[in-house]
Amino acid sequence: MAEIILQVVDGLAIGSIYAGIALGLTLVYGLLRILHIAHAGVYVVGAYTAYMVYSATGSPLASMAAAMASSALLGFLINRLFYKPLLDQPRYVPLMVSIALFIVMEELVANVFGHYPKGFHVEFLSRDISLAGATVNTRKIVVFVIVLAATLLTWALTTKTRLGVASQAAAQDAETAMTLGVRIPLIIDFNFLLGSALAGLAGFLYGYYYGVISPFMGGVVAYKGLVVIVLGGFGSVMGAYLGGIILGLVEQVMTALYPHVLPREAYAFIALIALLLFRPYGIFGRREMA
């Protein structure tokens, strides 16, 4: 029993980090239909900003805020400098640019901060508590709660505010929305800022959770983020959140039960393939009428 609780808590914590990354991706995809691979680079930069600010100030909250701010700015700039001029091109053009940007960001971070991973031990709400007979570190619960709060906030921003509703309208039909007076470029900027801030948050949480960051930590999440937004149905905030949580839990449980059959990473792809076969519009997505 204690072991089941441990596995579920860990699955929820890592799923929360996936969710944080996927939320940002889905905001961009819903609007621009660009597979924003460079989002994983934004996440890495967020993690390193968090590391620098934490080393300088020792404040976890300042570190988290700085990660979100630097990532938001970076995501905003990527859109303005690289995606915006390419919007009239076929979608594989910005995709190629995005992949290239991701590689450049990884190597830049490696050259500036060193190629080795860095130990990043954040002293913040980290102690052992007893949870139904299992000893659990509070850090895992903190990660879960922060991402849940960020998701609810994002969901509220995108459904309850004028800007959010306009953004949804733009995602569904950009041309009609424009004729109705929605300022599309503003909406795009808004989504990039918000989505990239969430990537920065995830970067901070990764360091906080694992105690280590690396210039190449974005490699795995670059594709897992895509798996999650497919799971959740492209463009859906709650879908991306639940997709992340489900992926975290499935990976945790399957890896625990069958350590010899397949590595953890493989389960993400199996989930993706199964989904594309049976529900190509995602677990929580709606079938679109052709």
Next chain:
Amino acid sequence: MQRALSPQIIGLIVVIIIIVAAAAYFATRPTGPETIKIGFFAPLTGPASADGIAARTGAEIAVEILNENGGINGKKVELVVYDDQLNPDQAIAVSQRMIQQDKVIAGVSGSYSGTTLAASNVWNDAGVPLVVAYAVHPDITKGKPYVFRVGMLAVTEGRIAAKFVMEELGAKNVAILNIDNPFGNSLVDSFKKTAGDRVNVVFEAKFPFPTDDFTPFLNQIKTLEDQGKLDVILFVGYYPHAVGVKQARELGIKAPIVGVEGFDSPKFIEIAGPASEGVYIVTDFDRDKQTDMVKEFIKRYEAKRNIAPDMVAASSFDAVMVLAKAIEKAGKYDGKSIADAIQSTKDYDGVAGKIFFFTEDGNAVKEITVQVIKDGKFTRYKTYDDPELLKP
């Protein structure tokens, strides 16, 4: 009117001049090269770049020391460095380039098994000796008279790990976590073969390289420990997997952890933090060895990189030094003479353990050490130096 020379004739004349000049150059050239060029490849970009750069630094320090002491036979040594990007095709391409264009007289691999295995055939087929620093795959040297390895083989490391776990720790119930690659698998096979039924493997899991979460396994290992069914964890991974050691201690797992050379990096201690205290590693780089060479190597490495050296750097240093000693002894610069000289190496006391001799398959038989982390530092726990035990 006089006809101008046709372009064909001019072309022909140019070609003849070039041939004559080249022939004259080669005919009058002194025998042997001006400088001794040694090729070097390692992953200098991408996820493995930290190791590649450490390996390059180790090799550069060796060249630096050689040149300060008058080079090899009075000739300056030049290291020709290429990035293999951890891509076997790239490793083959840069190897061909070093052999054909740069005309290196021998090479050193500061790379992993996959790339080195691919490149080893190129060097062997060309008859240009290659000394491999730390790549572990047995086939890299097998049946290739021009390819040598100064590092340990996984099979030896597994054998020593088994002896250590049984004899020093007196452990019976072992949980094994191992990286799913030829290194991890052959090490664990050798561990099990050596231990036989003297240990019980109570839990076993394999993980891929990019693993940052070991909790699915550790939660189960924790349960075993609570039931009194666990004495030790054999953890076969690389230093980024230090995060697993941290997670184990956070879960409250108290059993000793035995790691291998992959953990041999100051980064291991940094990532695991205080959880690294008391972790044992089986490796060949003994920092407590008080030879001048070890002290000099550590001093220069720290001055260059601002971090303590690791096994990867130490092995690459040794690879260059073993090669340099062989070239000096051969006194000739053809592949066959150099390879013969490497093969006849005896008792080279390097930075990463003393090399007693090379086997027929070109593998070093060398000292192995068990280090334990104490006060945030790798310190010597025990040295294994019986050549019979250390033969691959």
